[in-house]
Amino acid sequence: MAKLFDVAVIGAGPGGYVAAIRCAQLGLNTVCIDEWKNSEGTPSLGGTCLNVGCIPSKALLESSENFERAAKKFGEHGIKLENLSIDVPAMIARKNKIVKAFTSGIAMLFKKNKITSMHGRGMLLDRQNENQLWNIQVSNGDQSEVVQAEFVILATGSTPRPFPLVEIDNDKVLDNVGALALSEVPKRLGVIGAGVIGLEMGSVWRRLGAEVTILEAQPGFLLSADESVAKEAQKVFTRELGLVIQTGVDINSIKQNKQQISIAYTDSNKESQKLEVDKLVVAIGRVPNSKGLASDGNGLSVNSQGFIEVDAYCRTNLPSVFAVGDVVRGPMLAHKASEEGVAVAELIATIKKQAANNESLPKVDLAVVPWVIYTSPEIAWVGKTEQMLKAENIPYKVGQFPFMANGRARALGETHGFVKILAHAETDRILGVHMIGPFVSELIAEAVVAMEFKASSEDLARIIHAHPSLSEVLHEAALGVDKRALHI
Ligand code: FAD
Ligand code: NAI
Numbered sequence: 493m494a495k496l497f498d499v500a501v502i503g504a505g506p507g508g509y510v511a512a513i514r515c516a517q518l519g520l521n522t523v524c525i526d527e528w529k530n531s532e533g534t535p536s537l538g539g540t541c542l543n544v545g546c547i548p549s550k551a552l553l554e555s556s557e558n559f560e561r562a563a564k565k566f567g568e569h570g571i572k573l574e575n576l577s578i579d580v581p582a583m584i585a586r587k588n589k590i591v592k593a594f595t596s597g598i599a600m601l602f603k604k605n606k607i608t609s610m611h612g613r614g615m616l617l618d619r620q621n622e623n624q625l626w627n628i629q630v631s632n633g634d635q636s637e638v639v640q641a642e643f644v645i646l647a648t649g650s651t652p653r654p655f656p657l658v659e660i661d662n663d664k665v666l667d668n669v670g671a672l673a674l675s676e677v678p679k680r681l682g683v684i685g686a687g688v689i690g691l692e693m694g695s696v697w698r699r700l701g702a703e704v705t706i707l708e709a710q711p712g713f714l715l716s717a718d719e720s721v722a723k724e725a726q727k728v729f730t731r732e733l734g735l736v737i738q739t740g741v742d743i744n745s746i747k748q749n750k751q752q753i754s755i756a757y758t759d760s761n762k763e764s765q766k767l768e769v770d771k772l773v774v775a776i777g778r779v780p781n782s783k784g785l786a787s788d789g790n791g792l793s794v795n796s797q798g799f800i801e802v803d804a805y806c807r808t809n810l811p812s813v814f815a816v817g818d819v820v821r822g823p824m825l826a827h828k829a830s831e832e833g834v835a836v837a838e839l840i841a842t843i844k845k846q847a848a849n850n851e852s853l854p855k856v857d858l859a860v861v862p863w864v865i866y867t868s869p870e871i872a873w874v875g876k877t878e879q880m881l882k883a884e885n886i887p888y889k890v891g892q893f894p895f896m897a898n899g900r901a902r903a904l905g906e907t908h909g910f911v912k913i914l915a916h917a918e919t920d921r922i923l924g925v926h927m928i929g930p931f932v933s934e935l936i937a938e939a940v941v942a943m944e945f946k947a948s949s950e951d952l953a954r955i956i957h958a959h960p961s962l963s964e965v966l967h968e969a970a971l972g973v974d975k976r977a978l979h980i
Contacts, residue, residue, distance in 0.1 A: 500641035502614035505539020507817025508647030511833030516605035525614035537598035551587040650778035650818035682769035689775035718926035872936035875924030887917035891972030899960035906930035920948035949973035
């Protein structure tokens with residue numbers, strides 16, 4: 493007799509595990525099926541985010557930033573250090589400890605919420621008719637069993653996009669897994685892709701002493717960010733951090749021998765170039781994990797790029813089957829995945845109470861998902877960029893204020909960057925907020941709240957901000973929308 497559940501969640505990343513917890517909180521009998529094993533071969537919950545993504549990358553960014561501060565900035569505080577060195581295995585061990593604490597924490601949360609956790613690969617099979625339950629096969633090695641559930645949430649995430657010219661071996665040629673686990677600082681590190689992973693991982697190893705060259709196919713730098721933010725970021729990353737960033741490149745071949753990796757490419761002037769490195773990180777985007785997830789013939793609709801097709805409520809084309817996170821459209825971000833997980837859990841609970849009508853259904857507004865890139869300075873934004881507003885012919889006003897003119901930033905010694913607010917020229921409603929500077933990963937939350945509440949720049953300008961604090965930069969930028977910033 494198959495085990496029966498109200499909800500089966502496939503995938504225990506931030507989309508799946510959060511969905512499972514919220515389902516359980518709502519009284520639904522829930523199973524979460526996940527196949528992840530860590531480098532020791534042990535099942536480990538939390539998906540990409542906790543195991544090889546958000547959390548470990550931020551741990552290494554913090555370690556390497558401390559190292560760089562000690563090397564370059566402590567002197568101006570009168571703090572003298574001699575013979576500064578980095579113990580990379582100790583840094584990696586600290587990162588692993590943080591990961592372990594979080595992944596085992598999810599197991600505890602599952603226990604506390606009485607969620608059944610199954611290790612193995614899940615596959616959505618079929619259901620006989622609409623009054624029947626969905627069958628889900630769970631395979632683990634040569635063991636296989638079928639569980640049944642009324643509702644299914646697919647949350648299988650994504651994996652690195654393969655690069656046809658080279659195989660990832662996570663020894664010399666690395667994806668995010670290998671880039672987070674190096675045992676020493678490479679002398680020369682190449683990175684393909686100046687996206688989020690390329691910039692974060694490039695920053696980590698550059699700060700620790702590697703010569704880092706990033707090769708980017710797009711003609712410009714960080715095209716998804718507001719142009720002025722991207723320009724400031726490129727200036728600081730190249731001039732101060734020392735990243736070499738080449739845009740508009742076309743990679744022709746990658747050859748390896750025991751000593752090094754040679755990358756032959758055409759640069760933006762159409763000239764042939766060669767880059768020789770000791771390690772190469774490939775970070776050219778991620779692809780959704782939808783292959784083999786549903787049995788042939790059950791009709792789950794997947795688009796040409798592999799994303800499971802869903803509507804605004806994360807409903808797939810199959811009744812009672814939902815999909816959330818990286819495996820569906822929208823930004824590939826942990827908080828987006830989790831919010832979709834919560835919304836779907838609440839939607840299922842609503843359907844169970846037979847109270848679903850389209851006006852009250854919970855859903856995630858993708859227009860107000862914040863982005864953060866954890867470089868130094870950090871980059872964060874929410875809403876539309878200036879180039880989008882121009883393209884869409886939306887009239888707007890701009891308020892911008894630099895961290896250089898902020899007392900707290902000066903005391904921190906972190907004065908690069910600015911906050912820029914874009915507000916509608918007629919209604920003053922905030923349309924986008926763009927930041928580059930210290931701790932903007934935290935400051936962006938205020939902008940998200942403002943946009944969620946459909947605030948105007950005047951609303952932000954009228955709110956009292958503590959002094960001295962970095963949040964005053966946001967306040968001054970809001971005042972700046974009507975040309976009344978006080979400290980510039
Ligand atoms: P995942 O986290 O990928 O989890 C999916 C889970 O499903 C995995 O455990 C997988 O093994 C399992 N699975 C897949 N197929 C099956 C199957 N058939 N059966 C059973 N289990 C299956 N995002 C941020 O918001 N902030 C950051 O700072 C950030 N940093 C990142 C740094 C790096 C290096 C990387 C790679 C990503 C980062 N991300 C960050 C992105 C973030 O990790 C993802 O957006 C997020 O993990 C997506 O969550 P998910 O639940 O959709 O999928
Ligand atoms: P990305 O989409 O951010 O960047 C990939 C880059 O590679 C792009 O700039 C692209 O133009 C470039 N590229 C593609 N093909 C190329 C080629 N053949 N040659 C040279 N360049 C090429 O993807 P990335 O960095 O792999 O990260 C994947 C996703 O993970 C991100 O989009 C983001 O959603 C998530 N992530 C989020 C983080 C955060 O929130 N702080 C941190 C790390 C990852």
